[in-house]
Amino acid sequence: MARKLPEINASSTADIAFLLLSFFLMVTTMDVDSGLPRMLPPMPQGEQETDIEVKRRNIFTVLINKSDKLLVRGEPMDVSLLKEKTKEFIVNPNNDPNMSESKEEDIPLIGPYRVSTGVVSLQNDRGTSYKMYMTVQNELVAAYNELRDELSMSVFGRPYAKLEKEQQEAVAKAIPLRISEAEPKDVGGK
Amino acid sequence: MATFSRKGKGEMPAISTASLPDIVFMTLFFFMVSTSFRETSLLVSIKSPEATEVDKLKKKTLVSYVYIGTPLPAYQTLFGTEPRIQLNDSFKSLDDIRDFIASEREALSEGERPLLTTALKIDEDTRMGIVTDVKQELRKASALKITYISRKKSK
Numbered sequence: 001m002a003r004k005l006p007e008i009n010a011s012s013t014a015d016i017a018f019l020l021l022s023f024f025l026m027v028t029t030m031d032v033d034s035g036l037p038r039m040l041p042p043m044p045q046g047e048q049e050t051d052i053e054v055k056r057r058n059i060f061t062v063l064i065n066k067s068d069k070l071l072v073r074g075e076p077m078d079v080s081l082l083k084e085k086t087k088e089f090i091v092n093p094n095n096d097p098n099m100s101e102s103k104e105e106d107i108p109l110i111g112p113y114r115v116s117t118g119v120v121s122l123q124n125d126r127g128t129s130y131k132m133y134m135t136v137q138n139e140l141v142a143a144y145n146e147l148r149d150e151l152s153m154s155v156f157g158r159p160y161a162k163l164e165k166e167q168q169e170a171v172a173k174a175i176p177l178r179i180s181e182a183e184p185k186d187v188g189g190k
Numbered sequence: 191m192a193t194f195s196r197k198g199k200g201e202m203p204a205i206s207t208a209s210l211p212d213i214v215f216m217t218l219f220f221f222m223v224s225t226s227f228r229e230t231s232l233l234v235s236i237k238s239p240e241a242t243e244v245d246k247l248k249k250k251t252l253v254s255y256v257y258i259g260t261p262l263p264a265y266q267t268l269f270g271t272e273p274r275i276q277l278n279d280s281f282k283s284l285d286d287i288r289d290f291i292a293s294e295r296e297a298l299s300e301g302e303r304p305l306l307t308t309a310l311k312i313d314e315d316t317r318m319g320i321v322t323d324v325k326q327e328l329r330k331a332s333a334l335k336i337t338y339i340s341r342k343k344s345k
Contacts, residue, residue: 011207017214024221034244035309035337043329126319130312133321134239134338141243184322 036137041180058100060089060120064136066127079135086143090116090175109170110155116175123182137179144177151175234259234276239314241340252305253337254294256287258320259313273316275324284323291331311339 062082063071070077072085092099100118107113120140124133148160152171156163160171236259247253257276261269265281274281277290295303308328312321328336 010211013211014207014214017211017218021214021218021221024218024225028221028225032246032250033309033311033339034246034342035339036241036243037245037307037335037337040325040329040334040336042332042334124318124322126317126322128318129314130316130318130321131239131314133318134241134314134340137338138241138243138340145243184318 036134036141038137038179054119055101057098058118060086060100060118062120062122062136062140064122064124064128064132066125068129068132070136079132079139082136082139083143083146086120086140087147089120090118090143090147092116092118105174107170107174109167110151110174113174115173119178119180121180121182124184126184128184140179141177144175144179147175148172230255230279232257232259232262232276233265233279233281234261234274234313236311236313237315238311238339238341240343241338242343244340244342245337247307247309247337249305252298252302253307253309254291255309255311256290256324257311258316258324260315273313273320275320284327287324287327288331291328291333305335306333307335307337308333309337309339 061071061073065071070079070082072082077085089099092102100116102114102116104112105115107115122136122140124136145160148171151174152158152160152163152167155171156167160168163171234257236257255277258273259276260266260271260273261281269281275284275287276282277286282290291306291308295306298306310321310324325336328334
């Protein structure tokens with residue numbers, strides 16, 4: 001007579017299933033890339049020459065050569081100093097005649113504010129490494145972001161990212177992001 | 191005569207856990223189905239540069255990717271070791287970028303077209319020459335919103 005088989009204990013299937021579940025829970029990442037958002041200038045229409053006169057003192061030229069060395073306003077500089085120098089150039093706290101001019105403007109929510117007319121001009125060589133280019137871009141954007149944060153902290157008491165939309169627009173108007181990229185030079189070759 | 195046996199003497203009966211695996215399996219299947227892996231397989235090796243001032247990409251449907259990097263070892267005999275452009279699933283040349291942007295635009299609805307962002311995923315050792323060429327092409331295609339993909343570095 002066939003003996004009745006003992007029932008297999010199924011209580012551990014739950015554990016196995018949980019193990020699989022937690023594996024998939026961990027592996028499932030809605031992996032979202034992050035990046036540095038920028039706008040490209042529109043392509044000029046036709047052959048018009050657009051020579052906008054900008055005073056020398058209002059341009060903050062940053063050159064990167066093919067061996068990833070920086071030349072800022074004619075002087076070699078280390079990347080670590082770039083952010084501070086950029087901020088100093090834009091704000092121009094001591095009204096240095098060599099740094100950016102500012103125009104008094106009435107900005108909604110903030111009131112009269114000295115808006116800098118300074119432009120950061122970035123030019124790189126075709127041989128510059130992308131890593132260096134990104135580091136410089138990042139430092140320049142960081143300079144602007146820090147200035148915006150400082151202004152919004154002093155006016156609204158909150159960092160720029162946490163402001164209402166109208167407040168953000170006001171701060172962005174007071175400190176406009178002006179980074180212009182010149183056509184790259186091909187000095188070093190590949 | 192009916193007799194009621196008083197088993198357990200008033201203790202709570204143990205809750206049956208027999209259906210627990212079913213519930214867990216159901217959850218498991220849900221996650222298995224909803225897990226989507228990277229749609230485009232990279233043909234180039236890319237190590238993104240680090241940056242601090244990064245934003246998360248919003249609205250994935252509005253983002254189209256341009257990859258630039260050195261081809262993976264398997265493709266190096268065919269495509270060499272110089273950085274190449276990858277669009278969708280194949281190596282492309284500079285001239286293809288405009289068509290690529292046009293087709294990406296076509297896929298979006300009328301209202302969303304101006305919001306199209308081009309994400310440039312570029313290896314950090316790439317020289318700026320090819321990057322600049324790509325940027326010029328994007329300007330010609332008037333795809334002006336770009337994002338340089340980078341890894342977030344803590345300050």
